[in-house]
Amino acid sequence: MAEVGTWEQARAAYWHHNEIWDEEYGWQISLAGQGEDRCAWRIGDVVYKVGKRDTANPYDHATGAEARRRGYRWAPPATTLYEVPGRWGETVPVLAMPYMENDGSEADPVLEAEMQAQAGPDRHGIAVDGTNYVVIAGQPVVIDCCTVRLAGEEGDTRGAA
Ligand SMILES: Nc1ncnc2c1ncn2[C@@H]1O[C@H](COP(=O)(O)OP(=O)(O)OP(=O)(O)O)[C@@H](O)[C@H]1O
């Protein structure tokens, strides 16, 4: 199992996101990026994703884990789903993954085509877009598996693999 982050930091990211309470954690929390749905809060070399749709983080995590299990080279190297207490006493899923950024290299066209073939297109006909992966030493690495539809899984338009 590829685990990353800590529950305490996941809870801190949720609290920070919702401006509930910022205690003295001893960590810097900064915004790594913001999508339509979620904010990625960076603490050290880990990002914690917090959003309003509770289905996004579990799907992102499960899909990334399955992509790793299949040995797909573009899969996020590690993700952990933390369950933290929400504002109203509910349980909120927060997704941790390593902080990753483009190293300035060009995506290898073969690796990019491999990623697009294995990761999509989704039911809207779009494959993984440029906001949802980074390129490290020519290898595209997906940082948001929410748009990924693995072959043979529900929503895949290619039929079972
Ligand atoms: N592992 C990571 N390392 C660095 N930055 C990240 C990472 N994950 C996410 N980000 C940043 O946070 C942004 C939002 O994250 P993400 O794409 O997962 O959220 P989203 O709301 O699901 O996005 P979308 O708008 O595609 O639905 C990304 O575009 C990126 O800038």
Ligand SMILES: [Mg+2]
């Ligand atoms: Mg995204």
